[in-house]
Amino acid sequence: MDFADIYPFIVALLIGALIGTERQRRMIEDKVRGVAGLRTFILIALLGCLCSALAEHYGSGFAIAGMAAFTILAAVGYATSVSVLGRVDFTAAVATVVTFALGMLAGFPDNTLLAVALSIITTWVLATRSITHRYVEALSETDLLDTLKMGIIALVIYPFLPETTLDPWGVLNPRQVWLFVVMVSLIGYVGYILIRILGAERGLGLTGVLGGLVSSTAVASSMAAEVRENRKILPSAVFATAIASCTMFPRILFIVLVVNRELFMALLLPMLLMTLAGFFLSYLLVRKSGSPGKDMNVKDPFRIIPALEFGAFFAMVLVISKLASIYFGDAGVYAAGVVSGLAETDAIALTMASLAGSTLTGNVAANTIILATITNTLVKLTITYVMGTREFGLQMAKIFLPTILVGLATLILI
Numbered sequence: 071m072d073f074a075d076i077y078p079f080i081v082a083l084l085i086g087a088l089i090g091t092e093r094q095r096r097m098i099e100d101k102v103r104g105v106a107g108l109r110t111f112i113l114i115a116l117l118g119c120l121c122s123a124l125a126e127h128y129g130s131g132f133a134i135a136g137m138a139a140f141t142i143l144a145a146v147g148y149a150t151s152v153s154v155l156g157r158v159d160f161t162a163a164v165a166t167v168v169t170f171a172l173g174m175l176a177g178f179p180d181n182t183l184l185a186v187a188l189s190i191i192t193t194w195v196l197a198t199r200s201i202t203h204r205y206v207e208a209l210s211e212t213d214l215l216d217t218l219k220m221g222i223i224a225l226v227i228y229p230f231l232p233e234t235t236l237d238p239w240g241v242l243n244p245r246q247v248w249l250f251v252v253m254v255s256l257i258g259y260v261g262y263i264l265i266r267i268l269g270a271e272r273g274l275g276l277t278g279v280l281g282g283l284v285s286s287t288a289v290a291s292s293m294a295a296e297v298r299e300n301r302k303i304l305p306s307a308v309f310a311t312a313i314a315s316c317t318m319f320p321r322i323l324f325i326v327l328v329v330n331r332e333l334f335m336a337l338l339l340p341m342l343l344m345t346l347a348g349f350f351l352s353y354l355l356v357r358k359s360g361s362p363g364k365d366m367n368v369k370d371p372f373r374i375i376p377a378l379e380f381g382a383f384f385a386m387v388l389v390i391s392k393l394a395s396i397y398f399g400d401a402g403v404y405a406a407g408v409v410s411g412l413a414e415t416d417a418i419a420l421t422m423a424s425l426a427g428s429t430l431t432g433n434v435a436a437n438t439i440i441l442a443t444i445t446n447t448l449v450k451l452t453i454t455y456v457m458g459t460r461e462f463g464l465q466m467a468k469i470f471l472p473t474i475l476v477g478l479a480t481l482i483l484i
Contacts, residue, residue, distance in 0.1 A: 079119050082173040082181055085189040086115030089169050092196050095164060106162060114140075118173025123175075133174060140170050160255050161196070166190055220259050224252045242385055251381040253288040289314035290450040290466075294458030301459070308465045312352030315450060315470070319345040322419045322439065329423035336436040340480035344443070347476045351469045415442045437481055442478045 090111025097107065104116070122373040143316035148163040172192070176185035195202075231245040256314045319341040327334040419439050427434035455463030 078123070078177045078179070078182060079116065081176045081186060082115040082119035083112055085172050085176060085185060086112035086169055087143060088189055088193050089115075089165060089172075089196070092193050093165060096196070096199075106166055106260050111166070113168045114166055115176075116172040119177040121443070122174045122177025137171065137174065140265050141167050144170075154468045165192070165196060178376075186187055197431055220255060223248075223255060228252055230382060230444060247381050250288060268303045286311075286314040286318045287446065287450055287453070290453045291457055294456075295456050296460060297462045301461075304462060304465065307462065308355060308469070309352055311431060311450070311454065312348055312355075312469045314354070315473075316345050316348035318446070319348075319443065322415055323442065325419045326439070330426050331434055333423050333426040336432050337439060340436070340440055340477065341443075343480060344473050344476050348469060348473045355465060355468055363422030415446050416438070440477050440481055447474055447477075 087108065090106075093106065093111060094108040118136075121133055125133035125136070136154060144163055144166045148160075169189075169192075171290075172185045172189050175181045175188070193230070228245065228248055233245050235243050247284050250279035290311050293311045296303050297307045323334060323337060323341050326337055419442070423435070426432050447470050451463065451466055452467040
C-alpha cells in the first residue's frame, strides 16, 4: 500500500470535516439539537469513499445500491428524530446524503478535485443561510421575473443564434450582435442589484468600473436607458458612464502591453492623460451636481427595448464601418482606426500592437489607436443624446469633449 491508495480516503475525511464543521457550528449557533454533527459527517464521507472502493471489486451496482441504502437510512433517521427534535431538519438530511455522495465521488481518482470543489460550494451554500434568506425576503415578484427574462436572453436565445454572417459584406453576425444586447441587459441588471445593495451612487459607480472592463459603450447605452426612466439618477449615471469610458484607456494599455511593450510606452502618456482628464472632470461634475437622494425610486432592472435599440445601433455601426472601409480603400491606416472606433477599440488596439515595429511604425500605430478611442468616445456621446436625454448628453459632453481634446493634443505632440 502506498500514499495513492489512502489519498482518496484522506480527501473524503476532509470533505466530511468541512461540511460537518459548518453543521456543528449551526447547531451551536441556533442552540438546537441535531442528528448529525462533525464526527457523524466525517464518518458519512468516509462511508461513501469505502463504497466507491468496494464498487471497484463488486461492480458499479454496488455503488448504486450503497447510495440508495444510505439515502433510505438518512430519511428514516431524520423522520424518527422528529419526536426528539420537535422539528424536521430537511436541510441537514439532504446535506448528509450530499456528503455521502461527495465521499463516494472522492473515491474515484478522476473526480477527486471535483469532489473537493463541490464540497466547498456545498459548505458555502449552507453557511450563507442568513444572507440568502434576507435576499429572498427582499426579492420582489418583478425581480424574480426579470431574472428569468435575463436568463432567457442570455442562456436560451443566445446559444441558438447562428454564428454565420447574414449580409453581403460579412459583418452582421446575429450571435455577435445579440451578445451586445445581452451585455447591455446584464449591465443594467447588475447595476440594479448593486443599487439595491450599496445605494445609487456607489452602486452605479461600481457598475461603471466593472462594465468598463467589458464594454464602455454598453454601459453608456444602459445608463442612457436608466436616465430616461428616472431623471433623479442623472449624477450617478454620469459618473458611471464616465468611469466606464475612462476604464477603456487602461484596458487598451493592458492589451498593448501583452503584445508590444514598445508601443505600450508610446501610448502610456496619451492614455494616462485621457484617463486622468476623464476622472477629474467626472469628479468635479458629480461633486457640483450632487448625489441622488436615498429615497430614489429604482424601477425594475430588465428592460429589453433599450437593449434591442443598442443592438440595432451596433448592427448599423458595423455596416457603416464596413462600407466606410470599402469607400476609403487604401487611404491609410488612420481611416481604419476611425472606422474601427465606431464599433469598438479592442480589435484595432490588438491589430496595431501586432503590426507596430514590423509593417507599421510605432508612431502610426499609436496615432491610429488614439484616433479609435476618440471616435469611440464620440459614439458614446451620441448614444447619451439619442438613447438618453438631452440633459444627460450635455453633462457627458462636459466630460467627453475635453477628454477628446486631450487626445487630439497628444496626437499633435506625438
